[in-house]
Amino acid sequence: MLRTKELSKVALYVTESNLKAMIDELHSLKVYHIVTEKDFWNGSLLKNGNPVLETPSPLARAEHVSEALNKINAVLSFLAIPKQEITSTKETLKEQKPARDDNKQEKYAAEKEIAESIARVEKLYTQTSFLLEQKKKLSTTEGEINQQLLTLTPFKESIVQDASLGMLVETMSSQATKANAPLMIIGSIKEKNSDEFKKELTKIAKALVIWTGNDPTGNGTPVVIITLQKYKEKIEKAIAPYTFTPLDLQGYIQEQASLRGAIETLEQAKSQLNKDLADINQQKEEIKKSVTEIIRDNTILTRELEKLEAPLLFRKTKRVYCVKGFVPSDKLMELRRRLKERIGNAYYLEDEAISRKKDAPVLLENPGAVKPFEMFLNLYALPKYSEIDPSMITFLTFPLIFGAMLGDIGYGIITLLIFLVMKKFVPQIKGFLNILILASLWTILFGVVFGEFFGTEVILGYELHPYIHRLEDINQLLVFAIIIGIVHINIGLILGFINEYRMHGFKAAFLEKASWMLLQIGAGAIGYGIYADTSIFPGIIIVIVSAVLIYAGEGVKGLVELPGIFSNILSYARIMAIGLSSAALAVVINEFAAELFHQGIGGIIGGILLLLVGHFINILLGLLGPFLHSLRLHYVEMFSKFYKGGGKPFHPFGIEE
Numbered sequence: 001m002l003r004t005k006e007l008s009k010v011a012l013y014v015t016e017s018n019l020k021a022m023i024d025e026l027h028s029l030k031v032y033h034i035v036t037e038k039d040f041w042n043g044s045l046l047k048n049g050n051p052v053l054e055t056p057s058p059l060a061r062a063e064h065v066s067e068a069l070n071k072i073n074a075v076l077s078f079l080a081i082p083k084q085e086i087t088s089t090k091e092t093l094k095e096q097k098p099a100r101d102d103n104k105q106e107k108y109a110a111e112k113e114i115a116e117s118i119a120r121v122e123k124l125y126t127q128t129s130f131l132l133e134q135k136k137k138l139s140t141t142e143g144e145i146n147q148q149l150l151t152l153t154p155f156k157e158s159i160v161q162d163a164s165l166g167m168l169v170e171t172m173s174s175q176a177t178k179a180n181a182p183l184m185i186i187g188s189i190k191e192k193n194s195d196e197f198k199k200e201l202t203k204i205a206k207a208l209v210i211w212t213g214n215d216p217t218g219n220g221t222p223v224v225i226i227t228l229q230k231y232k233e234k235i236e237k238a239i240a241p242y243t244f245t246p247l248d249l250q251g252y253i254q255e256q257a258s259l260r261g262a263i264e265t266l267e268q269a270k271s272q273l274n275k276d277l278a279d280i281n282q283q284k285e286e287i288k289k290s291v292t293e294i295i296r297d298n299t300i301l302t303r304e305l306e307k308l309e310a311p312l313l314f315r316k317t318k319r320v321y322c323v324k325g326f327v328p329s330d331k332l333m334e335l336r337r338r339l340k341e342r343i344g345n346a347y348y349l350e351d352e353a354i355s356r357k358k359d360a361p362v363l364l365e366n367p368g369a370v371k372p373f374e375m376f377l378n379l380y381a382l383p384k385y386s387e388i389d390p391s392m393i394t395f396l397t398f399p400l401i402f403g404a405m406l407g408d409i410g411y412g413i414i415t416l417l418i419f420l421v422m423k424k425f426v427p428q429i430k431g432f433l434n435i436l437i438l439a440s441l442w443t444i445l446f447g448v449v450f451g452e453f454f455g456t457e458v459i460l461g462y463e464l465h466p467y468i469h470r471l472e473d474i475n476q477l478l479v480f481a482i483i484i485g486i487v488h489i490n491i492g493l494i495l496g497f498i499n500e501y502r503m504h505g506f507k508a509a510f511l512e513k514a515s516w517m518l519l520q521i522g523a524g525a526i527g528y529g530i531y532a533d534t535s536i537f538p539g540i541i542i543v544i545v546s547a548v549l550i551y552a553g554e555g556v557k558g559l560v561e562l563p564g565i566f567s568n569i570l571s572y573a574r575i576m577a578i579g580l581s582s583a584a585l586a587v588v589i590n591e592f593a594a595e596l597f598h599q600g601i602g603g604i605i606g607g608i609l610l611l612l613v614g615h616f617i618n619i620l621l622g623l624l625g626p627f628l629h630s631l632r633l634h635y636v637e638m639f640s641k642f643y644k645g646g647g648k649p650f651h652p653f654g655i656e657e
């Protein structure tokens with residue numbers, strides 16, 4: 001349990017005719033971590049500067065399957081399926097194992113399944129592409145209609161009647177060159193002072209009608225000027241400072257007979273367009289009902305593409321393909337058996353046990369109850385292949401330290417029930433919830449030790465008898481926290497001793513790790529001598545000897561860090577501090593509530609509310625503080641004694657990301 005899974009280094013050779021069958025087996029077994037780094041091939045890629053091994057091309061049909069997957073992504077994008085729903089559906093489908101296709105019947109079934117998936121994808125892609133194209137066209141038209149309505153609507157209530165406006169346009173068209181012919185100028189101005197604008201134009205021309213409207217769109221104040229052709233140049237010069245934007249209404253008026261008619265026609269077109277868009281959205285919702293089938297096709301084709309592109313991870317000579325990597329040592333027999341069943345003796349497999357001193361991918365191997373605690377290593381760093389996996393230690397100590405901080409029977413029961421219920425409704429984080437459930441059990445246990453039930457010492461009329469009273473036995477509580485710290489840190493040093501012993505031998509392990517434990521013994525002897533009023537000389541000798549050993553093992557750096565071991569231990573005093581604050585807050589809440597209970601019905605209601613809200617907040621704080629500080633004590637104080645991390649995860653071929 002303290003070691004990562006033992007791996008073997010393997011090289012597998014196969015002929016071209018059996019390549020696909022071998023890939024199917026490796027994909028199905030999911031135990032082969034393929035390595036492609038050049039240095040892993042020990043220079044076998046080149047000989048005398050010339051390439052010996054080549055990188056093969058993907059198998060036939062890879063491009064076709066890849067294209068189908070791209071179309072699925074396009075369909076999912078068009079349907080706008082939430083990413084969470086896609087992930088959830090994928091997780092559900094992941095349990096459905098594909099056929100091994102290792103006999104003719106199953107192979108036919110697998111091929112048929114892939115062909116059906118591609119056919120469904122093609123049909124769906126055609127359907128959604130058509131809808132998408134239609135939607136784009138309608139959206140473009142909608143934009144044009146909206147722009148025209150935005151332009152015309154401000155003139156809808158013009159003082160110039162639509163009918164006479166139409167006649168005026170006709171007159172203007174036929175008499176445009178005559179000096180006394182009517183001239184109509186339509187547009188918008190940015191200036192807000194329309195009265196000043198009117199006054200300015202009135203000075204220029206006598207035969208003049210000016211209308212200015214409201215500016216509901218913010219694009220400018222609509223303006224209609226009717227005058228004679230002979231005033232055209234003066235009018236244009238006068239309106240220039242007002243940032244005038246002309247509008248050509250002639251086309252609308254001629255086609256629709258009136259401005260109002262033109263607007264109504266546009267509004268009808270927009271109404272029809274909205275119906276068409278709603279129809280497209282309805283068809284889109286119908287397609288969405290088959291999202292599970294779409295994602296299943298995506299899963300099937302993704303698996304197939306992974307197999308078809310697998311040769312890119314291989315190397316080849318003219319006829320022989322080779323793949324190198326790592327396999328769990330206890331899976332080698334099964335790998336050989338499956339290959340023999342599938343392709344007989346048409347393969348060659350070399351395997352070599354890996355020394356723990358060498359680098360290799362890391363596969364954690366822990367019992368089910370410990371598995372969730374691997375999360376803390378993923379957050380921090382995976383151990384190297386040569387290092388100890390501390391998941392089991394974390395499983396034992398993290399909930400214990402958490403419980404020692406929160407330590408209340410009532411709080412433990414409440415959090416336990418909450419996390420048990422959450423496991424049913426949020427199964428995606430059940431591993432994390434299992435950690436908190438275990439921490440809640442330790443909280444209940446330490447609640448018994450501290451004799452606390454929601455901050456009181458009575459539970460259902462039964463008086464609790466604390467072994468350590470957190471508000472009164474502060475010295476004992478501090479000693480208790482320091483003892484936890486000494487044990488925790490020395491577990492780290494023992495693990496570090498084992499690591500060093502495996503990697504560099506007993507001498508290095510003793511100098512670098514055991515010397516620190518000896519230093520603590522010396523310091524303890526001095527402390528006992530002072531406490532018991534006896535000689536401290538033996539303790540001083542042990543401290544000096546341990547300091548010399550530390551210097552021999554770690555040099556000056558070790559001597560500089562001598563006080564660090566004691567500050568590491570004192571850091572565990574936070575167990576006492578956080579527990580004390582939680583217990584004190586619980587007592588304060590109870591006392592205030594008790595006072596309210598003596599102040600009539602209003603006080604009773606207020607007291608109940610205070611108890612509910614107060615203890616709820618205290619539980620929240622009690623979850624956050626102990627979790628973070630327990631994590632810190634592991635990462636900073638304990639892991640620093642033995643853990644380096646930096647391992648690469650073991651990712652076997654066939655496991656989905």
